[in-house]
Each structure stands twice: as structure tokens, then as C-alpha cells.
Amino acid sequence: MESYIGKIKEISERLLNDGTVECVVGFRKGTVALTNEPCMITKASDVQDLVWDENCRLNLANYLTGRKEKIAVIAKGCDSRNIVNHIIENKISREQLVIIGVPCKGMVDKNNPEVLQANCATCLHRNPVIYDELCADLVEEQKEVDRYEDVRKIEAMETQDKWAFFEDLLTGCTRCYACKNACPLCYCPTCFVDESQPQWIGKGTDPIDIRTYHFLRAYHCAGRCTDCGACEAACPQNIKMRHFTKKLEKDCNELYGWEAGLTVDQRPPLDSFKVDDPDKFIM
Amino acid sequence: MKVIKIDKNIWAGGIDSLRSGYRLFGPVMQGDAHEYKELTSDETPDMAYTNTRLSPKSVVFPQSEPMFTYSLDENNPEHHILKDAPKDYSPRAVIGMRPCDAKALSLVRMNFDTEEYRDPFWMNSYDATTFVGLACDSPCETCFCTSAGCGPYHEEGFDVLLSDCGDAYEAKALTEKGEKLLAAAGWTAEGDASVFEPKKAEAEAKIVCKVESSNLRGKNSLDLYDAPFWKELSFACINCGTCTYACPTCWCFDIQDENKGTEGVRMRNWDSCMTSLFTLHGSGHNPRDQKHQRFRQRFMHKLKYFVDKYDKGLMCVGCGRCVQQCPANIDIRTICNKMNGYEAAS
Amino acid sequence: MKNLMEHMGVEPGRLQFSWISSAESTKFVDVVTKVTESVKALGPNTNYVKKSGAKG
Incomplete structure (x- = not known):
């Protein structure tokens, strides 16, 4: 994917020079191995700073929330799906954006550059779903990928084993909130964890509070999560919190035939009502 | 300063001797990284670590710490009175702490131990702790301690500083507390103080990353x-x-x-x-x-x-x-x- | 919600949903009885209860 950068710079420079956009949101070279830093370029002369490789893990839709200017944004498949979410949820308008699409071949694992990041290995939407410019030819989408093998494994467990699995999963969580802050879906002015009237959740490191945080955070992403993996990529403790969101993604897929962020023309399932919505859970 | 040589074959035995007099904390592998934790009776600190993900500040400053308990039950004659939460300030020791982390606690102390106010929770824990350092002979590539007023053999904040010399540690006792701990572990063999200077110079030379802060x-x-x-x-x-x-x-x-x-x-x-x-x-x-x-x-x-x-x-x-x-x-x-x-x- | 709660190890039956109109008094009684019975059968909640911090 390093070969994309020439074209990315060329497009960015053109858009800045002709005044189509005021800034470009992309990545610049990181100061430590296997990391790049999200950046905003405002001068055409600075486009040389832009980079693109397998370490552009963070989701750049997260940097668009509520911005007012005209922006060009470099978007891989998942970023583009979160841009769609943002447009549906009025966090940015389509007219403000020039989307420079990146046909993505997957990010590498931040701890092991030999393998793809877990969500990328089972990704079905490597190509951007919405774009104005492309920096390369579209790539072939992965086929016959089993997206939910890990979810089914947990579903097959006994209740106590499930409890223990998640207890173990969350060991080490310091509630730094990198997962929610790296997530483009988490933009509430005041997060439920910070509410004090009423206070929904204790603020310490009690395992129950940690679990409640993760569980509720995930639930707020139901039907919206694109499995971009920014949460896991951001976690300094390497916690695999996608075990929560993937269950919701699987349920949304099975119950509503829904994949988040594919089209701006349809409201997400938990945001709309249909008479044939499944209601088996209501007694 | 007294220097003691600790043969590695008596290391684990010494640690065991310490358990009766100290709550021991040290680096152990937790999941995919080293973290400081209180050692169980069958755990020894893993001295082969480079650095822990979280610093050992939690030994004296836990992430969540009960300070007081109280009752809102008005039938209870002591309702609405804050009482000290139960605490264990018996002697504890951190084994294998890095010099940067010990210096950090000295800096943090400036905040918790002032003329106007002394934070009892932090200070009681700090005073109860004997800090046994492990000098860094192979720093990480992100380390820049030498340009932050610290270094791989920096002694500030330690009671004992260990240097790994292959089949033995050379242990420099820096305070009385440190000497007491070495004696309690049964480590008494006379060591060689001259190893520290050359090893220090060698370790400092390995830290290539610098920051500028003089202005x-x-x-x-x-x-x-x-x-x-x-x-x-x-x-x-x-x-x-x-x-x-x-x-x-x-x-x-x-x-x-x-x-x-x-x-x-x-x-x-x-x-x-x-x-x-x-x-x-x-x-x-x-x-x-x-x-x-x-x-x-x-x-x-x-x-x-x-x-x-x-x-x-x-x-x-x-x-x-x-x-x-x-x-x-x-x-x-x-x-x-x-x-x-x-x-x-x- | 229910699915994810159960996925992370909360016993099936501990969380229940219903929709009852203010006019459906018999349904209300019926649902409350059923929920009470099923929760009693599960016994006290041991998993999703805070153990440290405030001691009750």
C-alpha cells in the first residue's frame, strides 16, 4: 500500500491548491515503530508529510466529528463506513467532504507486523463504500471469510464460562477510555461514564464497573459499529474488546440483515421501527 | 556505602526469607506484558523484564483506594462520621524497580509531602516501602532518562540498587532501610563496589535518545x-x-x-x-x-x-x-x- | 441488550422485557408472576454484583 502515497499526495495537493478544501486529514510518519500519527495538513507544501502504509490503524472519521470546514479525508474501507455513519448522524455533511478513497489491503497487528490486525483479516469491505477520488484501483474483496467464528465459540459456552471469559478478557483495563475515544461512534458531549446525576457507574477499578463500562459502551455501538478495530488498536493493555461489539454486529446481521455504514440512504435498525422487527425477547 | 554480592543461586532463597517481614511487590508477567503486583507466596519477581506497562506508582498510590468508610443509617450512633478505611501499612518492598520509576516517586513526593500538607495515604505507604532497584543495562529505544535528570544507574529514591553481573547481583545499600532488607534476606557476602561506575557509563552510552530541555x-x-x-x-x-x-x-x-x-x-x-x-x-x-x-x-x-x-x-x-x-x-x-x-x- | 448480557455471562432469565399497556392489568399480573418465579428459580445474583468498594 506504500505505493498509494504518490497519488494521495497528488490529490491532496491539488485539492488544497485549487481551494476545494481547507485541509486534508491523513497520517504522517510516526516517531515509534509500527505507528503513524493522524494529522491535518492545511498547506499544499506540507503534503509531503503524508504517509500511507499498514500502520494507519486509527479511524480518521473520528477526527471529522463536528468540524465546520471543507475537508479532504483519506479513507480506507472502514473509515468510509464510519463517514457514512457520521453523515447519517449529522456529525458532518457530505458536502463538506472530499473523500480520498483507499482500497485497503488491511492493517498489520500493532504487536506483530507479520499478521493482519484481527478485524482486517475478516474484513468484507476493504474498498471504500463512498468516495470522490481514489488513490488506486479497487482491490478484490475477501471471500468466504468466517466473520463470527470467535462469537460462536463464546455463544457455545456455559453461562459461568462466559462470565469467566469476559472477566479474564478485561483484566488489566485501567479505564483510560482509549477504546471509546478512538471510536468514531463515541462523540456524546457527556459520556454515560462521566454522568453524575444520576451516576450510572462507579469510577474505580472494580471489575463490575469495568465490565459495565465495556458492556454499555459496546451497546451504544449496536448497529453502528463497522468493526474498524480502532478500539483494540488504541488499547494500551491489548484488551480484545471487539468480543463485545462483534456479538452485536452478528445479531444485527442475523436479526435485521444489517451491516453498518454501507449506505447513507437507510437509517440503522435500532434507530427506526418496522412492523416486522423481531420481538422474540418481549414476553 | 555497603556493597553486597548476591549469588543468583541464593537469590530466590533470600526473597523467600523476606516474605515473613515484608509484603513483596515485583514485576511479573501478566497476560502479554510485565506489571508490578503483590507477589503471592510462590511468585518471585521476574528480573528479566525490560519495563512494565504501568509504572509501580500503584504500590504506594493504588488506582482505586478506599480512604474512609461511613454510614448513612441514622439508627447507627456513628452515622455520617468518616472513619479510616482499614489499611495495611506493614513493611513492604518493591523488588526490581527501575531507576526512572524510583526517581518519579521522589518527584511525586514533592506534591504529597509539603510543609502545609502531608497526604497520609501516600506517605504511609511510601514510608512503609523499601525500594530495591534494578539498574538498566539494556534500555528500551524510547528511553530518554539521561536527558530527563535520571539515568539507568540513578540512585535517587532507592534503598538498594542492584546491578546484574551475570551469575550474581551486586547490591549497593543506599539507606539504612536497604541494609536492613539485605540482612533480612540473609545476603551478607561482601561485594565489589567498583563494578558500578563502568557499568553505569556503558548503560548511559546505550541511551541514544535525547530531549532538549535546558531553555x-x-x-x-x-x-x-x-x-x-x-x-x-x-x-x-x-x-x-x-x-x-x-x-x-x-x-x-x-x-x-x-x-x-x-x-x-x-x-x-x-x-x-x-x-x-x-x-x-x-x-x-x-x-x-x-x-x-x-x-x-x-x-x-x-x-x-x-x-x-x-x-x-x-x-x-x-x-x-x-x-x-x-x-x-x-x-x-x-x-x-x-x-x-x-x-x-x- | 438481552443477547449481549447473556453473551457475557448473565444468566438467561435474569433480564426480561415486556410491553404492557396501562389497560392490561391482567397481563401485568401475569408477567410479574412469571418474572418473579423465573428469577426465584435462578436464586440470588452472584455474578453481576459489586464485591469490593461499598460493603453493604
């Missing part, structure tokens, strides 16, 4: 505060607490009451200046409601306000944890250099 003291705080680079530098920051929680010198906490029925505990939890809640006033006003303001606060505190207030150098020991762990690659080295080199337009 910070002389800068005008308001010039730095108003510098034009904060928005740009903070663009990538996601305002999580990764840096503050990993940082050995971050000391901020938040006080919370947790009730269950009529019984409650007053806790303190680590807090982070990266969150907007940190400065939210009761009125609803927030003096730091923008990302770049919070970002600026963190670096100005560590690299300028602290420097000015105490004249003891940076409030950073160069451990590199924030650099390694930041999800968005915010790098304190870059920011320190930028601040150090900044000249305000006159």
Missing part, C-alpha cells in the same frame, strides 16, 4: 501557553488517559463516594487531565473544554510549571511509557523539543 526554565510561561503550535500538536490526541495512567509522575486523583444501601466508602481514583470532566466546574463552566487546552496543560505542567515551581528539573523521568503506548503517537520528546526551542515573536 525551559528561562521561558516565559505565557509565551509558551500562547504558542501557536498547540492545536497542531494536539490534533491526533484522542484525550484518553493512557499517558497519564502509564506515567510514573502523574499524581492527580478524584474523590468519589460509593454507597451501597446506607453504607459507603469514600474512594480516591486516579484522574486524568486529558478528560474534560477533570476541570468541569459545578456551575457548568469548563476552563479546559477544548482538546488542545487539556493537551497543553499536561505538557505545560510536566515541562514548565513544575520546573518553575520546584526548580528540580522536569516532571518527567524519561521512561518512555507514554511514547510507546499513546494510541495516536503523541510523543513527549517532540513536544519538549518544540517547547524548548520556541521563541515568541516579540
Whole structure:
């Protein structure tokens, strides 16, 4: 994917020079191995700073929330799906954006550059779903990928084993909130964890509070999560919190035939009502 | 200073001898990284670690710490009276701590042990602890301790400093507390004090990463505060607490009451200046409601306000944890250099 | 919600949903009875209960 950068710079420079956009949101070279830093370029002369490789893990839709200017944004498949979410949820308008699409071949694992990041290995939407410019030819989408093998494994467990699995999963969580802050879906002015009237959740490191945080955070992403993996990529403790969101993604897929962020023309399932919505859970 | 040689074949035995007199803390593999924790009776500290993900500040300053208990039950004659939460301040020892982390505790002490106020929880824990250091012979590539007033053989804050000499440790007793611990472990063989200087020089030479901070003291705080680079530098920051929680010198906490029925505990939890809640006033006003303001606060505190207030150098020991762990690659080295080199337009 | 709660190890039956109109008094009684019975059968909640912090 390093070969994309020439074209990315060329497009960015053109858009800045002709005044189509005021800034470009992309990545610049990181100061430590296997990391790049999200950046905003405002001068055409600075486009040389832009980079693109397998370490552009963070989701750049997260940097668009509520911005007012005209922006060009470099978007891989998942970023583009979160841009769609943002447009549906009025966090940015389509007219403000020039989307420079990146046909993505997957990010590498931040701890092991030999393998793809877990969500990328089972990704079905490597190509951007919405774009104005492309920096390369579209790539072939992965086929016959089993997206939910890990979810089914947990579903097959006994209740106590499930409890223990998640207890173990969350060991080490310091509630730094990198997962929610790296997530483009988490933009509430005041997060439920910070509410004090009423206070929904204790603020310490009690395992129950940690679990409640993760569980509720995930639930707020139901039907919206694109499995971009920014949460896991951001976690300094390497916690695999996608075990929560993937269950919701699987349920949304099975119950509503829904994949988040594919089209701006349809409201997400938990945001709309249909008479044939499944209601088996209501007694 | 007394130097004791500890053959590695008597190391584990010595650790066992310490268990009766001390609660032991040390680095152990937890999941996929080393962390400090209280050792169980069958655990020994894993001295082969490079650095832990979180600093050992939690040994004296736990992330969640009960301070008081109280009752809201008005039938209880002692209702609404805060009582000390049960505490264990019996002697404890941290085995195998890195010099940067020990220096960090000395810096944090300036905040918790002042003429006006002495934080009893932090100080009681600190005073109860014997700090046994392990000098760094193979630093990480993000370490910049030598330009942050510290170093791989820095002794500040330690009671004992160990240097790994292959099949033995040379242990330098730096305080009485340290001598007491060495004796309690049964380590008495006379050591060789001359190994420290050459090993120190060798280790320091391995730390190639430097930051420039010499100009910070002389800068005008308001010039730095108003510098034009904060928005740009903070663009990538996601305002999580990764840096503050990993940082050995971050000391901020938040006080919370947790009730269950009529019984409650007053806790303190680590807090982070990266969150907007940190400065939210009761009125609803927030003096730091923008990302770049919070970002600026963190670096100005560590690299300028602290420097000015105490004249003891940076409030950073160069451990590199924030650099390694930041999800968005915010790098304190870059920011320190930028601040150090900044000249305000006159 | 229910699915994810159960996925992370909360016993099936501990969380229940119903929709009852204010006019459906018999349904209300019926549902409350059923919920009470099923929760009693599960016994006290041991998993999703805070153990440290405030001691009740």
C-alpha cells in the first residue's frame, strides 16, 4: 500500500491548491515503530508529510466529528463506513467532504507486523463504500471469510464460562477510555461514564464497573459499529474488546440483515421501527 | 556505602526469607506484558523484564483506594462520621524497580509531602516501602532518562540498587532501610563496589535518545501557553488517559463516594487531565473544554510549571511509557523539543 | 441488550422485557408472576454484583 502515497499526495495537493478544501486529514510518519500519527495538513507544501502504509490503524472519521470546514479525508474501507455513519448522524455533511478513497489491503497487528490486525483479516469491505477520488484501483474483496467464528465459540459456552471469559478478557483495563475515544461512534458531549446525576457507574477499578463500562459502551455501538478495530488498536493493555461489539454486529446481521455504514440512504435498525422487527425477547 | 554480592543461586532463597517481614511487590508477567503486583507466596519477581506497562506508582498510590468508610443509617450512633478505611501499612518492598520509576516517586513526593500538607495515604505507604532497584543495562529505544535528570544507574529514591553481573547481583545499600532488607534476606557476602561506575557509563552510552530541555526554565510561561503550535500538536490526541495512567509522575486523583444501601466508602481514583470532566466546574463552566487546552496543560505542567515551581528539573523521568503506548503517537520528546526551542515573536 | 448480557455471562432469565399497556392489568399480573418465579428459580445474583468498594 506504500505505493498509494504518490497519488494521495497528488490529490491532496491539488485539492488544497485549487481551494476545494481547507485541509486534508491523513497520517504522517510516526516517531515509534509500527505507528503513524493522524494529522491535518492545511498547506499544499506540507503534503509531503503524508504517509500511507499498514500502520494507519486509527479511524480518521473520528477526527471529522463536528468540524465546520471543507475537508479532504483519506479513507480506507472502514473509515468510509464510519463517514457514512457520521453523515447519517449529522456529525458532518457530505458536502463538506472530499473523500480520498483507499482500497485497503488491511492493517498489520500493532504487536506483530507479520499478521493482519484481527478485524482486517475478516474484513468484507476493504474498498471504500463512498468516495470522490481514489488513490488506486479497487482491490478484490475477501471471500468466504468466517466473520463470527470467535462469537460462536463464546455463544457455545456455559453461562459461568462466559462470565469467566469476559472477566479474564478485561483484566488489566485501567479505564483510560482509549477504546471509546478512538471510536468514531463515541462523540456524546457527556459520556454515560462521566454522568453524575444520576451516576450510572462507579469510577474505580472494580471489575463490575469495568465490565459495565465495556458492556454499555459496546451497546451504544449496536448497529453502528463497522468493526474498524480502532478500539483494540488504541488499547494500551491489548484488551480484545471487539468480543463485545462483534456479538452485536452478528445479531444485527442475523436479526435485521444489517451491516453498518454501507449506505447513507437507510437509517440503522435500532434507530427506526418496522412492523416486522423481531420481538422474540418481549414476553 | 555497603556493597553486597548476591549469588543468583541464593537469590530466590533470600526473597523467600523476606516474605515473613515484608509484603513483596515485583514485576511479573501478566497476560502479554510485565506489571508490578503483590507477589503471592510462590511468585518471585521476574528480573528479566525490560519495563512494565504501568509504572509501580500503584504500590504506594493504588488506582482505586478506599480512604474512609461511613454510614448513612441514622439508627447507627456513628452515622455520617468518616472513619479510616482499614489499611495495611506493614513493611513492604518493591523488588526490581527501575531507576526512572524510583526517581518519579521522589518527584511525586514533592506534591504529597509539603510543609502545609502531608497526604497520609501516600506517605504511609511510601514510608512503609523499601525500594530495591534494578539498574538498566539494556534500555528500551524510547528511553530518554539521561536527558530527563535520571539515568539507568540513578540512585535517587532507592534503598538498594542492584546491578546484574551475570551469575550474581551486586547490591549497593543506599539507606539504612536497604541494609536492613539485605540482612533480612540473609545476603551478607561482601561485594565489589567498583563494578558500578563502568557499568553505569556503558548503560548511559546505550541511551541514544535525547530531549532538549535546558531553555525551559528561562521561558516565559505565557509565551509558551500562547504558542501557536498547540492545536497542531494536539490534533491526533484522542484525550484518553493512557499517558497519564502509564506515567510514573502523574499524581492527580478524584474523590468519589460509593454507597451501597446506607453504607459507603469514600474512594480516591486516579484522574486524568486529558478528560474534560477533570476541570468541569459545578456551575457548568469548563476552563479546559477544548482538546488542545487539556493537551497543553499536561505538557505545560510536566515541562514548565513544575520546573518553575520546584526548580528540580522536569516532571518527567524519561521512561518512555507514554511514547510507546499513546494510541495516536503523541510523543513527549517532540513536544519538549518544540517547547524548548520556541521563541515568541516579540 | 438481552443477547449481549447473556453473551457475557448473565444468566438467561435474569433480564426480561415486556410491553404492557396501562389497560392490561391482567397481563401485568401475569408477567410479574412469571418474572418473579423465573428469577426465584435462578436464586440470588452472584455474578453481576459489586464485591469490593461499598460493603453493604
